[in-house]
Amino acid sequence: MTPGGxxxxxxxxxxxxxxxxxxxxxxxxxxxxxxxxxxTKEEIEGKTNLLLCEKCEEKRYLEKCKELLEYFxxxxxxDTIKLTDGGNSCIMNPKSKFYKLFGGYSINSIAEYVAxxxxxxxxxxxx
Ligand SMILES: [Zn+2]
Numbered sequence: 001m002t003p004g005g006x007x008x009x010x011x012x013x014x015x016x017x018x019x020x021x022x023x024x025x026x027x028x029x030x031x032x033x034x035x036x037x038x039x040t041k042e043e044i045e046g047k048t049n050l051l052l053c054e055k056c057e058e059k060r061y062l063e064k065c066k067e068l069l070e071y072f073x074x075x076x077x078x079d080t081i082k083l084t085d086g087g088n089s090c091i092m093n094p095k096s097k098f099y100k101l102f103g104g105y106s107i108n109s110i111a112e113y114v115a116x117x118x119x120x121x122x123x124x125x126x127x
Pocket of ligand 1: 028029030031032033052053054055056057
């Protein structure tokens with residue numbers, strides 16, 4: 001697998017604003033569920049960061065986490081995800097494509113998050 005290859009997807013999402021009853025509502029870009037009703041003037045003009053409902057947001061975040069683990073060769077396909085000493089290093093390079101989402105986080109902490117979400121265990125391997 002090439003880093004940042006197959007799992008890369010574009011995120012040019014725009015807020016979806018609908019007016020059914022005059023109040024307006026923001027819909028999730030993914031599942032079209034209503035995220036927010038009774039919008040402010042700014043939100044009606046599209047000035048909002050609300051693109052996805054909580055569920056879809058979390059799903060998307062998890063996908064990004066997996067992408068990061070693949071990039072750093074952390075295997076999350078088994079029942080137990082191995083944490084290593086190297087995994088304690090944090091994403092600190094602002095030029096890294098992962099910095100925006102994961103800046104300051106360690107690879108291990110992301111592995112732990114993925115493990116929790118996928119119902120897996122983590123084990124610390126000291127080389
Ligand atoms: Zn959704």
